[in-house]
Amino acid sequence: MADNGLRRVVVTGLGIVSSIGNDRHEVLAALRTGRSGIEFVPEMQEAGFRCQVAGRVKGLRPEAKVGRRPLSTASDVVRYVFVAALEALEDAGLPREALGDGRTAVVVGGSFPGIGEAARAERMLLQSVSPSRLGATGAVKAMHSTCSGNLAALLGVTGRAYSICSSSASGADNIGHGYELVAHGAADVCIAGASEDGGWRHAGIFVDNWWGMPRAWNDDPARACRPYDRDRQGTVFSEGAGILVLEDRARAARRGAVPYAEVVGYAAANDGHHMFDPSRDGLALALGGAMAMAREHGAAGVDYVNAHGTGTKHDALEVRVLAEALGTRLPLVSSTKGQTGHAMGAAGAHEAIYTLLMLRHGFVAATANLDHVAPDCQGVPHVRSLVETALEAAATFNAGLGGSNACLVFRQP
């Protein structure tokens, strides 16, 4: 029990499907070498996008791990969740049979989790085929809680199961809410995270229209996403799922689990200002709130921040807020999006996992393509090549459309 009367919560397992790998081992290797997950996407060229690069999931075979019946109600966004969640449970050493006691929750969301299925149905209707050709499973693929509902059914989870949608802050908010469920005793275990599929095709259209994606690197995809760089032109989308197993610390200790980290901070806040442009207020509140909570847990500060850093003009505001919020002891800062792309709703879950891998293995991954720090992005210690260093505590934060902001802080267990 922490001083504030809440239960302490640890991360005992993680699983990931992403542009840089389909399990934690591949992802760890990619973070160390800097291998890019971004590639040229012919479909974007054919569709007439100005930006024609994205970070796609490659070579995933959920059929090998999940039976046919669960996959019949699973769009890609859920397939990613299945693979990542099964990896996370295996990593945590939790058998599926242990999840049906009503004390396990599932909180997995995303930005646009049903958009692919809805677009598919609409496309077929526009082709004037009979509505019967659309089948019967569209409703459970297109609903916003498709990730949590499908995963609860697969695993036999009988506790809470719902999904939080807060744009690019979704990953951090689903994990943060999962933390709160366990801390407040509403669950002993929470399988939490987020997933996104193919959003570069559906949601990306709008972003390309407002010149929010880069045009100059279609021939050199690995260089396209350039957080904080002088020549940044916008963000590059990616996809995938990230899942954490969050667990009551005392319970994890009793069963001999080896946690990655303790969750010592979570805060979320909205700008209350604008659908597109961040104001700074919400981000300052989220960062400040999570850091204050970490201090209550005895953390003196953080050694590293995995920042949102999308490669858009908003990077500059983010750096200013970071410098103000953490000014007395500035941590190392990097954005992994230069390497991975921006997985939209899943970004926060991916980046929590990248941060946890860095905590466990003692290094900080660099911001890819940060060749020249832009004048408006100076003021924090940017990591431009891999740093080997032990980390005691680290934070990760995201900011989304609609003014959403969320920050998580992890500390060595």
Next chain:
Amino acid sequence: MSVAEKVKEIILKILDVKEDEVTPAATLIDDLQATSIDLVEIFTAFENTFDVEIDSKKGEKIVTVQDAIDMLNTAIAEKGA
């Protein structure tokens, strides 16, 4: 691939059954444990695979695997006529 082979392939893709269970005489609901949602998915797959329409009247008459094969063969022949 024959109609019968394609029907078997579709059923195997949608239902959790073994290949040797999908016999011509097997009933979709009782023997192969298809739910009402499964039936819709199977009929949708038939429509999309063979480019035919299966209205509820036709669908109601399909009890066994062989019923499905017969109905599809008839529908394909009518389409070509």
